[in-house]
Amino acid sequence: MASPSPAALAELKAALGPSGWTDDPSEIAPWVAEWRNKWKGDTPLMLKPDTTAEIARAVEICARHGVAIVPQGGGTGLVGGQVPFGEVLLTTRRLRAVRDVTPLDDAMTVEAGITLLEAQQLAAKADRFFPLSLAAEGTATIGGVISTNAGGTAVLRYGMMRDLVLGIEAVMPDGQLFNGLKRLRKDNTGYDLKQLLIGAEGTLGVVTAATLKLFPIMRSRATAVVGLASAYSAIQLLARAKAETGGGVEAFELMKRIGVEFALKHIPGVREPLDSVQPWYVLIELTSGEPGAAEAGMERILTAAFEEELITDAAIAQNETQVRDFWKLREEQSAAQRPEGGGWKHDVSVPVSRIADFLDEATAAVEAFEPGARVSAFGHVGDGNMHYDILCPPGGDLQAFLGRWEAGSKVVHDVVANYEGSISAEHGLGRLKTDEARRYKTPLEISTMQAIRKAIDPQRIMNPAVLF
Amino acid sequence: MASPSPAALAELKAALGPSGWTDDPSEIAPWVAEWRNKWKGDTPLMLKPDTTAEIARAVEICARHGVAIVPQGGGTGLVGGQVPFGEVLLTTRRLRAVRDVTPLDDAMTVEAGITLLEAQQLAAKADRFFPLSLAAEGTATIGGVISTNAGGTAVLRYGMMRDLVLGIEAVMPDGQLFNGLKRLRKDNTGYDLKQLLIGAEGTLGVVTAATLKLFPIMRSRATAVVGLASAYSAIQLLARAKAETGGGVEAFELMKRIGVEFALKHIPGVREPLDSVQPWYVLIELTSGEPGAAEAGMERILTAAFEEELITDAAIAQNETQVRDFWKLREEQSAAQRPEGGGWKHDVSVPVSRIADFLDEATAAVEAFEPGARVSAFGHVGDGNMHYDILCPPGGDLQAFLGRWEAGSKVVHDVVANYEGSISAEHGLGRLKTDEARRYKTPLEISTMQAIRKAIDPQRIMNPAVLF
DSSP states (O other): OOOOOHHHHHHHHHHHOGGGEEOOHHHHHHHHBOTTSSOBOBOSOEEOOSSHHHHHHHHHHHHHHTOOEEEESSSOOSSSTTOOBSSEEEEOTTOOOEEEEEGGGTEEEEETTSBHHHHHHHHHHTTOBOOOBOTTTTTOBHHHHHHTTOOBTTHHHHOOGGGGEEEEEEEOTTSOEEEEOOOOSOOOSSOOHHHHHTTSTTSSOEEEEEEEEOBOOOSEEEEEEEEESOHHHHHHHHHHHHHHHTSOEEEEEEEEHHHHHHHHHHSTTOOOSSSSOOSEEEEEEEEESSTTHHHHHHHHHHHHHHHTTSOSEEEEOOSHHHHHHHHHHHHTTTGGGGGGOOEEOOEEEOOGGGHHHHHHHHHHHHHHHSTTOEEEEEEOGGGTEEEEEEEOOTTSOHHHHHHTHHHHHHHHHHHHHHTTOBSBSSSOOHHHHHHHHHTTSOHHHHHHHHHHHHHHOTTOOBSTTSOO | OOOOOHHHHHHHHHHHOGGGEEOOHHHHHHHHBOTTSSOBOBOSOEEOOSSHHHHHHHHHHHHHHTOOEEEESSSOOSSSTTOOBSSEEEEOTTOOOEEEEEGGGTEEEEETTSBHHHHHHHHHHTTOBOOOBOTTTTTOBHHHHHHTTOOBTTHHHHOOGGGGEEEEEEEOTTSOEEEEOOOOSOOOSSOOHHHHHTTSTTSSOEEEEEEEEOBOOOSEEEEEEEEESOHHHHHHHHHHHHHHHTSOEEEEEEEEHHHHHHHHHHSTTOOOSSSSOOSEEEEEEEEESSTTHHHHHHHHHHHHHHHTTSOSEEEEOOSHHHHHHHHHHHHTTTGGGGGGOOEEOOEEEOOGGGHHHHHHHHHHHHHHHSTTOEEEEEEOGGGTEEEEEEEOOTTSOHHHHHHTHHHHHHHHHHHHHHTTOBSBSSSOOHHHHHHHHHTTSOHHHHHHHHHHHHHHOTTOOBSTTSOO
16 A cells, blocks of 8 residues: 555644644654564554544545554554554544443443543442453553454453444444444344444444443352363363353463463462462352352362362462462463563464363474474463463574464464364454464455455555455 | 246256255245235245255355345244245255254354254253243244344343354355354454344345354242332332342343233233232343352342332242243233234334333323324333334224324334334344334445445345345
């Protein structure tokens, strides 16, 4: 795509006024550099409107001039979908209004620039719960988590962001405003356009506001870490926990011993979660609307699991400090790898029933491809989602190892495909994985997506380098 | 659209073989007459394939010849979307295979012709629960309930059909097979094509199989009928019940006294649910994964509701017979109206918080438009969804009254629109409401849907008279 013309840039600047844009390289710099320094992009102009109407005006000007746009939220994405390379950068961070909170509807409408943490806090103030939760929640914005269909730690019970949105307001690629801010639970009047925009990674329009589903606050919560001989036992334990609680399992997070060791070694304040050393660990969190039920359920599940030899050790958190300790161990799994040298990272999913088989087969394939490489698999195994990371063999040549990332990923992704899995469970495709995904999506899927995109954005000005 | 050419019909017959089609008017008759005799259609040919491959072949032939198709499931739809008027009728009823049931994934894959009741039974056999439930479940098929995004009585807790589908297999309008039969909970690799096909009323392809979400079986259940002075109290009670149970309310169904009276008068075996006569009734059903918790929660909620004067009477079902009696009262609300003469029927939704205001305002508007008309509103008020039916004044001219249905509906729908509601909450648009919906959808929504449809079905051969 050609660079924006001076006339287009001038019209955009005039339309948004002096506070609505910048081309100052020092102000732009943090927003074109991906936060882990994996991508370093550039843009001739960063637009920073603070109303939906301004966004509509800006997009309309871009459409008229054929100028490409990269929409950006909090910039915490992990696949580079938010980084411009010559496109105009359009941030929605300054759309900060809370439009309404209506507890009787279990709903609230906020603009795209509200952070995920702020959304959780708004819900809590209304005596409600907004369940989406992920490491970057203090920075990630509602516009961003909708556009990427974000996941996180409570998907097992509450679903992905796709499941948590009642309505959407968006500026379409021609600048028209789509007002779909409904508070309805039921509406069968044609295609669900909102579902198309969710997870579209900014390729079908700019999400400017959303009506989010709220939930009741739970009355009891129990958190435990258990030790297990294998990932097979973890799957059995998950099925038992779901059955015993009627779906009251809110988190079920698997960790390998190697990841626990990295955390113990590199992260201050992390403690051994159990008295014994175990090959596998699961962090389980149960919640219930009934006071005391989560605690009672946890006791019941773990007692039975010991009797059936599904688990080999367990600790139930006795206070908030222990809950935080258990979660810290899980949340630091990724950071704890860093001092061990970089790794090939994967965000994959397979059917839950096949997680253990997948782990065995993928690890064998990786070891054959890269002898000595260390696999640190952890994640939301209750959803079939693993962060499957492969670290350089101790003492190996890190740069050479990182150079084999792409080839190594194909090894992992081919196993994922054999297990009818996904090569991007929750992070999206962005700039990182769009090409790789072409190997695994069918021609029909790709051509259908392309046809839909062309119908909605015939000039392909919205995040043109991302998706198909 | 022109009638199918003799060459096209001959090719279809040859492709499907003698058991795969019929043009015998007596065999076709029941499938072109809507079950309430609201529509009486016709078709030159009914295709009745029993495999996905045969459907793909048939659609490919239709596409090549420009022949229009109406796909049909169990034929229980309420808006005429399943009735052909000259199109080829393609039934998916004979796609009867259960492809797999994998309890560890809380998933099962069934073909389109499995009925909803059979799907529930398959889940139960695997010690799981499939929650979609509606009056026609013995006849409605999985293909049909997906294509219409069906709702029913458990939406409050489990969502619409849209929320219960993990994967879809469909034949696209050019005859290509879309294999999206995933068992994944997380997959962020492009647009969610499955969500586009759900609720598309057969306009974007033919759903041939689906992977459905299963849920744990609940350990306790409590059912009650309460009496209330107003619908305002019902909304408050709903909020309290959700908060007290952490979302354990599975059904919350509102009825007006007039509807209870019709049932008492016309339906054998229906009894007064309470000792006293009340202006409004709510059937509440709570479930929990914890044994005893639903019963305890119900006691707690109703005790507090009495104290706060939210409710004026209540009866908790003490045995299965009473549970069935309470549900019979609710389920017969529609049938009980029939002996009172026909009515203008509406399937509308508004935000839950505005249900009571909506009922007041709509009823005032209807009474102004049609003095003496009787409003029998009932339904899934927990989802904001009411079946808002208006019956002829006693002794009025029924035929003249029915002739004013369209004008009367506009009165109701205009109030719905003022309350940011939907004129079709769960039944879809079909032939009945597509034109009416043009009044309430924005030009942008309609043009976007048309663009998507044209991208996927450029010849508009799939259910051409339905949707935009």
